[in-house]
Amino acid sequence: MTPTTETPSPARPLAGVRIVEISSFVAVPLAGMTLAQLGAEVTRVDPIGGAADYRRWPVTDGGESIYWAGLNKGKRSVAADMRSEQGQALVQRLIAGSGVLITNVAGRQWHSYDTLREMRPDLIHVEVSGRADGGTGVDYTVNAGVGFPMVTGPAELAAPVNHVLPAWDVSCGIYTALAVVTALRHRDTTGEGQRIAIPLENVALATAGNLGFFTEVMVNGTARERIGNSVYGQYGQDFVSSDGAxxxxxxxxxxxxxxxxxxxxxxxxxxxxxxxxxxxxxxxxxxxxxxxxxxxxxxxxxxxxxxxxxxxxxxxxxxxxxxYRSFAEAAVAPKVTDNPLFSTLEQPRIGTYLAPGLPISIAGQYPPAVAAPALGDDTAGVLGDWLGLSGEQVDALVRAGTVATGLPL
The missing domain is CATH 1.10.533 (Death Domain, Fas)
Known part of the structure; x- marks a missing residue:
């Protein structure tokens, strides 16, 4: 564990832990945010100009990403030219100093476990990939190959139906956070780091196996069929009232x-x-x-x-x-407006709204949401705090195009 000046508290059990995140989309950003909500100091490092998810929908009328802000609450942001040797070397120093890297940018030799371990022998390195064989995949392509779209939807439907929730990304994000926590415990007791790989497809496959979808086929020789909104193996059904609810x-x-x-x-x-x-x-x-x-x-x-x-x-x-409620109805229902999970958040560039914190009550309290940074907001601060660089040194890096600061969301 890399110590900081923060004193751990029941609501922030990971205070004192520093983590570097190199990521995009859902799984690893969710993991990083979860770890930050538990007290870790998480710095997300993105390429100058932003990664692929920096302007992802939904966006405000001004084009600013609600999506990016939602999955990066409570983190610090550094923007660096990760294609240049100078930028890579700088990020390597940040990772070595923190001792923990979480990433879904797989296959990059410069931030691979073997490379970074030479700089930090007790490194915790968690890499999320699409598939165990090294192939690429995202939630929706992984889901297509597992079987769930073929049992989703009305019983009479023949075509596959994708669900809108990126379930494997979310599950993978929680597995990633869990992997970091257990690896930290392992390092505290043994002094050893760990190399951890989490293929997104394996998270989906494990879930399908654990819930019996595969076992039905293997043992009984039967496959699950579409049953609409019924609940398999139990009595559950949807009904409509006289006034259409x-x-x-x-x-x-x-x-x-x-x-x-x-x-x-x-x-x-x-x-x-x-x-x-x-x-x-x-x-x-x-x-x-x-x-x-x-x-x-x-x-x-x-x-x-x-x-x-x-x-x-x-x-x-x-x-x-x-x-059944729409998102619009649920957002103004007491389950949101009167729920201590949600607190008023003033998110720069986005607006003021009720935002969820960590959905775990610790010592009777939910750790509240903290605003997400804009890209590069913390470049100077992190380089100063973590690497001891002076303002003049950071300015030189900015002029050289190695890093950038405070870019608009």
């Missing part, structure tokens, strides 16, 4: 299922259905197998009641449920 309803347990039948006035009808089908609805698997018939019974009640009536009835039961 959509609800997702899930009954995981016998109590949930019994309450759903009671509030919809179908207890006797459900019992009669079970008898006619010779089914046992105390068994979750049989509730799933006969979901269409059950949904036909429950659906009549939903279609005959307003959204407010449905909300009141479901709220007084044990049934798991939520009303």
């Amino acid at each position: 959509a609800f997702m309803v899930v009954a995981l347990t016998g109590r949930h299922f019994g309450d759903l039948a009671e509030l919809t006035g179908t207890t006797k009808a459900v019992a009669a259905l079970a008898e006619s089908l010779n089914a046992d609805f105390t068994d979750e698997g049989q509730r799933y197998e006969h979901r269409e018939a059950l949904s036909g019974l429950f659906g009549e009640w939903f279609s005959a009641h307003t959204a407010d009536e449905i909300t009141a009835a479901l709220s007084s039961s044990s049934v798991l449920w939520e009303r």
Whole structure:
């Protein structure tokens, strides 16, 4: 651990750790932000002019990236010419001084583990790649090859359906942060660094395997089919109210299922259905197998009641449920506006809004969001703090085009 003057606290357990991030897009930026929210001093190093995600959508009316600001909160930013030998050497010094590098810019010899380890023997080097064989890949291409788009969407649909959430990027980002934390512990106890590789595709493959999607094929010889908005192996279904509001309803347990039948006035009808089908609805698997018939019974009640009536009835039961909402509706709902996870953030160049901090409560508090820098905002400060360069030395590097400072977002 590279010490700084900051004193660790329960809410900032990584205070005193310095990390260099060379990245773009989602996985590694999310990892770096998570580590920063846990107290680490994370410096993102980008090429002069910005990496590929610096102006990525969504953007403000003025063209400034909401996306970039959202994934780089609480970091410091250095802009350097990483194509030049001088720029590479400077960044190498930053990495060696911090002792930790996280990156998804794979295959660059100048910041490879073998090269940097010569400068810092106890280096922690975490590299995210597209595929384990060294091939490239992003969330959406990886997802296409794993199988999820073929079981997403309405049951009658034949074409693949991509989900809009970059699930593997997000999971990979959390795995990356976890890898850094465990490697720091390993280094503290042994004095040794670690070389860690995290292929994005392997994160997706492991998840599909852990959740049984692959095991079904390997053991049972059957593959998962599309079931629309039903919940596989359980009873769960979406319903629409008389005034057009959509609800997702899930009954995981016998109590949930019994309450759903009671509030919809179908207890006797459900019992009669079970008898006619010779089914046992105390068994979750049989509730799933006969979901269409059950949904036909429950659906009549939903279609005959307003959204407010449905909300009141479901709220007084044990049934798991939520009303479908758009991002616009959720953003102004109490789950955001009255949630201590969110705090008011004044983000330069973007505006003032409610921003999430770390979604983990530590000692009863959520570490709040901290504004993201603009590209190169901290170039001079980091070079001074980490490398001891004077203002004149930094100015010389700027004039030489080796680094840049304070570029607009």
